Amino acid sequence: MAEMKQRSLEEVKALSVEEAVEIMRQAGIVGAGGGGFPTYFKYKNPQPHLIVNATESEPGYWGDKLVHKEYLEEFLQLFEAMKAIFDFEQISLGVHEKDREWFADYAEHADEGVYDMRYVPNTYALGEEKTLIKHATDTRVPRFLDTPDGSRRPGMPPDVGIIVNNSETLLNIYRAWFLGKPLTTKFFSVYGEEMDIKVYEAPIGASVSEVLEIAGLDVETSSHLSVIDGGPYLHDMAIEELGTGHDAYVRRMTNSLFLLPKGRQGKEYADIETEPPEEGIVSLVGEISGVHLPLGGGLLTPATPLVSEGDEVEYEQKIGEPVDEGFSIGVWASAGGTISSIENDIVAIAGGAIPQEEAEAEAEPSMAGGASPRGEAEPFQEAERSG
Amino acid sequence: MAYVIVEACIGTKNTACVQVCPVDCIYDGGDHFIINPAECIDCSMCMPECPVEAIYPDDEVPEDMQHYITKAAEFDYSGIAPGVEVN
Numbered sequence: 001m002a003e004m005k006q007r008s009l010e011e012v013k014a015l016s017v018e019e020a021v022e023i024m025r026q027a028g029i030v031g032a033g034g035g036g037f038p039t040y041f042k043y044k045n046p047q048p049h050l051i052v053n054a055t056e057s058e059p060g061y062w063g064d065k066l067v068h069k070e071y072l073e074e075f076l077q078l079f080e081a082m083k084a085i086f087d088f089e090q091i092s093l094g095v096h097e098k099d100r101e102w103f104a105d106y107a108e109h110a111d112e113g114v115y116d117m118r119y120v121p122n123t124y125a126l127g128e129e130k131t132l133i134k135h136a137t138d139t140r141v142p143r144f145l146d147t148p149d150g151s152r153r154p155g156m157p158p159d160v161g162i163i164v165n166n167s168e169t170l171l172n173i174y175r176a177w178f179l180g181k182p183l184t185t186k187f188f189s190v191y192g193e194e195m196d197i198k199v200y201e202a203p204i205g206a207s208v209s210e211v212l213e214i215a216g217l218d219v220e221t222s223s224h225l226s227v228i229d230g231g232p233y234l235h236d237m238a239i240e241e242l243g244t245g246h247d248a249y250v251r252r253m254t255n256s257l258f259l260l261p262k263g264r265q266g267k268e269y270a271d272i273e274t275e276p277p278e279e280g281i282v283s284l285v286g287e288i289s290g291v292h293l294p295l296g297g298g299l300l301t302p303a304t305p306l307v308s309e310g311d312e313v314e315y316e317q318k319i320g321e322p323v324d325e326g327f328s329i330g331v332w333a334s335a336g337g338t339i340s341s342i343e344n345d346i347v348a349i350a351g352g353a354i355p356q357e358e359a360e361a362e363a364e365p366s367m368a369g370g371a372s373p374r375g376e377a378e379p380f381q382e383a384e385r386s387g
Numbered sequence: 388m389a390y391v392i393v394e395a396c397i398g399t400k401n402t403a404c405v406q407v408c409p410v411d412c413i414y415d416g417g418d419h420f421i422i423n424p425a426e427c428i429d430c431s432m433c434m435p436e437c438p439v440e441a442i443y444p445d446d447e448v449p450e451d452m453q454h455y456i457t458k459a460a461e462f463d464y465s466g467i468a469p470g471v472e473v474n
Contacts, residue, residue: 057430123388123429131431140447144440154435233409233428267410 002026005180009077012177013084017046020085020177025322026330027176028183033064033166034234036253036298038327039173046086048161052093052170053132054103055120058231060274063187063255064167065102066199066281071171072105078174079115091115094136094164098122129157129164137162182332184316185285186250189274190215192259193225197274202284203334205291205349208238208248208257214284217259219243226262229254232269249292286315290350291335293319301326302345311339319347388445389424390433391459393452395441396420404433404442411469416462423464 002022007015015023025040033053056064068075079091093110095103097119110117120135130141139162142155157164168187175181186204190211191197198215208227209219217225222242228235229248238248241262260269296302303320307313313333320331337351392404396419404420405413412426413433422433424445434442443449445456 128431131429134444143434143443143447233430270410 003180004176004182007178007180009081009178012077012081015081015085015177017043017085023176024173025328026182027172028320028329028331029169029172029176030183030252030300030329031166032168032172032186032253032255034230034253034255036251036300038299038329039165039169040329041327042163042165043086045158046088047158047163048089049137049163050082050086050088050091051118051132051136051157051162051164052091052115052167053129053164054093054099054167055096055132057123057128058233058256059270060191060197060258060272061189061231061256062197062274062276063189063199063281065099066276067168067171067187068103068106070281071174072109074171074174074178075106075167076109076114077178078170081177083114092118092136094118094120094132096120096122130155132164133157133160133162182316182318182330183252184332184334185283186252186254187281188250188254189256190259191256191272191274192227192269193261194222195259197277198279199277199281200284201281202250203288203291204250204252205293205334206250206284206288207290207292208250209242210288211250211257211284212242212259214287217242224262225259226264228258228260228266229256230266231256231258232266232272235266251294251297286335288335290337290340290348291333293331293334293347293349295320295331295345295347296328297345299327301328303328303331305342305347307339307342307347309339309342313337313339313349388429389427389459390422390429390431390442391424391445391448391452391456392420392422392437392441393443393448393455394419395439396437399439399441401438403436403438405470407432407436408469414462414464414467414469416458421459421462423462423469424459 002019021040021043029039031037054064054068082088083091093106093115107117118136133139133141139160141157141160144152145155146152172183185201187201189197189199202211212219220243223244225242226240227238229238239246301323303322305320307319315333315336317333319333322328322330333349335349335351337349340350341348410426410428412423414421448456
């Protein structure tokens with residue numbers, strides 16, 4: 001019933017809540033805005049109001065805005081399907097005041113009555129759900145509340161009948177329901193020192209060093225630079241010193257790779273301003289020599305691997321089956337190639353679309369040593385090159 | 388907009404808020420931690436972290452705690468570094 005296959009709008013609208021949610025789970029969709037929360041769980045108990053978080057708060061981010069620009073038709077169909085499946089009374093698109101013009105096409109289509117526009121102040125809100133709700137509605141998520149079991153916890157959007165979902169996450173839902181495509185890519189910006197902004201759609205698990213090379217940086221001679229996974233305000237250190245053999249990998253919630261001189265603080269760049277890249281979003285699918293794909297990480301219980309070392313896999317082949325315990329999602333190959341290792345719940349695939357010799361040369365360093373690469377939402381562990 | 392730390396912090400001074408603040412705008416104000424409203428970016432990350440629920444958005448501060456808003460606005464932050472003092 002939760003088959004990954006192409007569906008027409010009418011077929012999608014006919015999905016039951018259970019089917020629609022199960023497709024999200026099997027497709028491996030988690031919150032792309034940075035939280036990494038398993039998306040299927042948000043929709044298990046549908047609420048009256050869906051707020052689409054199209055605000056990007058980190059200085060210099062463009063990914064979500066470009067996604068909206070490029071996929072207008074897809075979002076329109078998705079909103080219609082969402083309303084039918086989950087019976088939303090209201091769907092709202094939350095947009096920063098400064099981005100009114102950028103979202104003019106969406107404002108025009110809002111007249112059709114499927115969704116409405118909510119313009120919110122240009123405050124930095126980390127995409128924080130509660131702040132968005134405060135600005136976009138008359139509702140306040142309670143700071144804390146008592147639960148029936150006597151404990152007390154911070155309030156959450158469903159406490160006031162709202163689901164908040166990030167734009168890219170919703171595009172991934174569209175792809176799963178309408179195209180039968182599982183989650184294999186992440187949209188993110190590459191910018192900062194010595195780098196004109198680029199926005200990529202790259203395979204999850206791609207080597208950060210390789211992405212930076214493609215972006216035009218000579219990594220080997222850039223030991224004066226660090227790269228952080230995130231923006232000036234909120235980030236994790238990805239590689240403290242480039243060109244020394246350490247690497248990190250694109251995560252399901254990587255929104256930016258930001259370059260800065262070693263030793264400097266991200267927030268020193270809080271005033272950075274960027275223009276959207278002329279070329280828009282550039283796809284690196286098929287351009288990467290290998291990937292390290294986490295079967296779990298963060299809130300997720302690792303999926304059961306469906307492949308073994310030495311197996312050949314195709315792009316978008318399922319390699320991990322979600323388990324019943326806790327939160328767990330399906331995992332799909334973000335690149336075709338050979339399974340080179342499965343260690344610490346990370347599946348390494350060597351291969352890709354570039355000539356094999358080059359692929360091997362490039363793949364070797366980032367896969368050497370057996371050290372576990374950075375998992376989702378976990379403290380950074382850098383894979384050290386041994387060769 | 389800013390977040391404000393009120394009375395419940397006194398005698399607690401748990402540092403969870405300081406750890407999560409992305410802009411390091413939470414200072415040791417003596418009896419309690421204090422948020423510099425000029426630096427706070429309204430992200431709300433500190434609020435759910437506080438074990439004694441001492442942090443409010445400034446427009447939700449209870450009536451009898453309004454003076455903490457004034458105190459935070461008038462506090463002299465120039466002589467101290469953000470965060471927890473370490474010796």
